[in-house]
Amino acid sequence: MKPLADAQRHVLAAMAPLPTVAVPLAEALGLCTAAPVTAAHDVPPFANSAMDGFAVRASDTADAPVRLDVLEDVPAGSVPTLPVGPGRATRIMTGAPMPDGADAVVIVEETTSEGSTVRVGAPVAPGDSVRAAGSDVAAGATVLEAGVRLGPAHLGLLAAVGASAPMVRRRPVVAVLSTGDEVRPADAPALEPGAIRDANRPLLGALAAGVGAGVLDLGIVGDDAAALRSALERAAGEADVVLTSGGVSMGDYDLVKQVLGELGSVEFWRVAMQPAKPFAFGFLGGTPLFGLPGNPVSAMVSFEQFVRPALLRRMGARRLFRPRVPGVLEHAVETDPAKTVFLRASARHDGSAWRVALSGGQSSHVLGALAAADAFAVVPVGTARLEAGDPVMLEMFHWPESRTAEEVLGWTD
Numbered sequence: 001m002k003p004l005a006d007a008q009r010h011v012l013a014a015m016a017p018l019p020t021v022a023v024p025l026a027e028a029l030g031l032c033t034a035a036p037v038t039a040a041h042d043v044p045p046f047a048n049s050a051m052d053g054f055a056v057r058a059s060d061t062a063d064a065p066v067r068l069d070v071l072e073d074v075p076a077g078s079v080p081t082l083p084v085g086p087g088r089a090t091r092i093m094t095g096a097p098m099p100d101g102a103d104a105v106v107i108v109e110e111t112t113s114e115g116s117t118v119r120v121g122a123p124v125a126p127g128d129s130v131r132a133a134g135s136d137v138a139a140g141a142t143v144l145e146a147g148v149r150l151g152p153a154h155l156g157l158l159a160a161v162g163a164s165a166p167m168v169r170r171r172p173v174v175a176v177l178s179t180g181d182e183v184r185p186a187d188a189p190a191l192e193p194g195a196i197r198d199a200n201r202p203l204l205g206a207l208a209a210g211v212g213a214g215v216l217d218l219g220i221v222g223d224d225a226a227a228l229r230s231a232l233e234r235a236a237g238e239a240d241v242v243l244t245s246g247g248v249s250m251g252d253y254d255l256v257k258q259v260l261g262e263l264g265s266v267e268f269w270r271v272a273m274q275p276a277k278p279f280a281f282g283f284l285g286g287t288p289l290f291g292l293p294g295n296p297v298s299a300m301v302s303f304e305q306f307v308r309p310a311l312l313r314r315m316g317a318r319r320l321f322r323p324r325v326p327g328v329l330e331h332a333v334e335t336d337p338a339k340t341v342f343l344r345a346s347a348r349h350d351g352s353a354w355r356v357a358l359s360g361g362q363s364s365h366v367l368g369a370l371a372a373a374d375a376f377a378v379v380p381v382g383t384a385r386l387e388a389g390d391p392v393m394l395e396m397f398h399w400p401e402s403r404t405a406e407e408v409l410g411w412t413d
Contacts, residue, residue, distance in 0.1 A: 030212030
């Protein structure tokens with residue numbers, strides 16, 4: 001059997017980055033920067049008030065309470081017209097530019113307006129309640145390096161510095177198809193004897209979309225070599241990555257193996273992992289293909305260990321693998337010491353450590369345990385048994401909301 005890390009290195013070494021493209025911010029979520037991004041100007045672009053109040057010379061408030069003459073009102077979006085000299089103040093709103101001569105803002109709660117004057121009740125120091133120009137980002141500074149996968153906060157930062165069309169690696173298209181005469185669509189009205197519903201396409205399509213890919217759904221292909229050949233040829237021509245599920249083991253009707261051998265350079269591996277030992281990887285022309293096992297849990301495990309990092313590498317990401325955190329088992333488990341084992345587990349933090357429990361049955365067809373899991377508890381090669389209280393690494397594929405309104409607020413609907 002091929003060691004898991006060797007198989008992962010083989011796959012990643014074969015992944016070429018996708019072309020670069022400039023995209024509007026509204027289309028950039030989940031994509032990866034292809035080049036460093038620098039700020040076109042200071043953020044904030046000018047010194048402005050952090051609070052509603054009065055812009056003053058701090059030295060004029062040293063003997064507070066004091067009364068100052070009010071020159072003008074400056075709401076956000078307008079520009080002050082008068083400098084603030086000794087004994088003067090400007091009424092200012094949050095975000096409005098600081099007038100010349102002023103070096104601090106007295107918050108409105110510390111003032112009392114009296115006609116054309118204001119009474120300042122407490123002294124302020126230079127810089128109080130003032131956002132200096134460039135205090136967030138200086139003009140010319142690098143705000144994002146290449147290889148950053150863009151999230152909502154990154155998009156806000158790019159907008160703030162004027163990078164309205166960042167250079168990214170383009171969004172990959174992933175073709176997904178299920179195989180087998182026994183497989184039926186999820187919406188099939190009834191199942192005849194021997195038939196099963198297709199869980200893999202919805203699962204794999206959602207996993208690919210979660211990485212940031214576009215999904216080309218090619219449906220279900222039965223055990224027909226000509227139909228499979230046609231579907232794979234289409235996939236190779238229209239997608240950047242092809243995912244099949246089923247037909248990669250040693251059965252007489254596993255036609256994927258036969259057809260892939262005719263169409264491309266595809267290797268069939270037995271990887272030292274559980275679940276998802278049978279696995280195929282190669283190319284249809286120049287298009288990478290991943291042949292995943294037919295059992296849905298095995299399909300997801302192989303996606304997480306091979307396809308997800310491969311897609312992220314094609315997208316230009318620097319970080320390719322899910323986060324791992326240490327946990328503590330709540331009960332004993334026995335595993336195969338010849339393989340890296342991925343146990344479906346639920347994780348809860350008790351304030352000092354992550355507590356890990358199996359989320360259900362561990363057979364590769366048990367979707368209920370997968371749906372109830374937050375993480376894979378990763379048991380390394382060479383480990384036959386772990387006891388309750390033993391440490392284990394958690395590979396988090398889901399960080400769920402974990403606190404209810406009642407727990408946090410004492411509130412119930």
